[in-house]
Amino acid sequence: xxxxxxxxxxxxxxxxxxxxxxxxxxxxxxxxxxxxxxxxxxxxxxxxxxxxxxxxxxxxxxxxxxxxxxxxxxxxxxxxxxxxxxxxxxxxxxxxxxxxxxxxxxxxxxxxxxx
Amino acid sequence: xxxxxxxxxxxxxxxxxxxxxxxxxxxxxxxxxxxxxxxxxxxxxxxxxxxxxxxxxxxxxxxxxxxxxxxxxxxxxxxxxxxxxxxxxxxxxxxxxxxxxxxxxxxxxxxxxxxxx
Numbered sequence: 001x002x003x004x005x006x007x008x009x010x011x012x013x014x015x016x017x018x019x020x021x022x023x024x025x026x027x028x029x030x031x032x033x034x035x036x037x038x039x040x041x042x043x044x045x046x047x048x049x050x051x052x053x054x055x056x057x058x059x060x061x062x063x064x065x066x067x068x069x070x071x072x073x074x075x076x077x078x079x080x081x082x083x084x085x086x087x088x089x090x091x092x093x094x095x096x097x098x099x100x101x102x103x104x105x106x107x108x109x110x111x112x113x114x115x
Numbered sequence: 116x117x118x119x120x121x122x123x124x125x126x127x128x129x130x131x132x133x134x135x136x137x138x139x140x141x142x143x144x145x146x147x148x149x150x151x152x153x154x155x156x157x158x159x160x161x162x163x164x165x166x167x168x169x170x171x172x173x174x175x176x177x178x179x180x181x182x183x184x185x186x187x188x189x190x191x192x193x194x195x196x197x198x199x200x201x202x203x204x205x206x207x208x209x210x211x212x213x214x215x216x217x218x219x220x221x222x223x224x225x226x227x228x229x230x231x232x
Binding site: 034036044094 | 159208224225226228
């Protein structure tokens with residue numbers, strides 16, 4: 001079964017610092033991978049997706065993620081945190097080769113940005 | 116871009132009543148809609164998948180008689196929580212997927228906060 005693990009339920013950074021949110025997946029074949037952001041009392045917004053094309057994926061709001069098959073990882077980064085980045089972030093996976101399967105979400109990481 | 120509207124955004128009701136939540140795709144035809152439940156400080160758990168015109172497929176452990184899902188049109192799905200009790204209090208989120216949506220799997224609504232007294 002597909003699964004995704006996010007390391008660290010809470011990450012705190014200073015404004016302007018590097019943001020690194022970790023995500024590892026387990027899959028026998030390369031899956032499709034996604035990062036979503038959720039603001040309080042709202043649904044999910046897609047930040048970026050990996051669908052077997054380029055391994056370095058750029059998303060919205062300055063975020064990017066790199067697919068590393070050898071490490072089964074898809075960590076999310078942003079060079080310089082902004083106060084508006086404070087939210088909860090979810091890594092998600094769909095079985096490889098299709099965007100029409102079920103999304104399985106990680107446990108989520110709450111990002112706090114302090115001045 | 117694709118927009119999914121969920122209504123109501125917040126509902127408070129007495130134990131024993133039934134609550135209906137609507138999920139609409141505003142600018143595309145949603146062939147498939149998904150219903151999730153999210154407890155505080157937890158991830159989203161898929162409850163069921165519904166395809167337009169057919170019965171919903173429920174995930175293991177989800178009571179289909181408790182959570183009634185209707186997907187009668189390509190733009191509307193409803194989730195009815197029947198005889199709701201305090202343990203049903205949660206954040207319910209729908210998502211929709213349609214033809215021609217490319218590799219983005221689902222578009223999410225803004226969720227419904229359900230509080231049962």
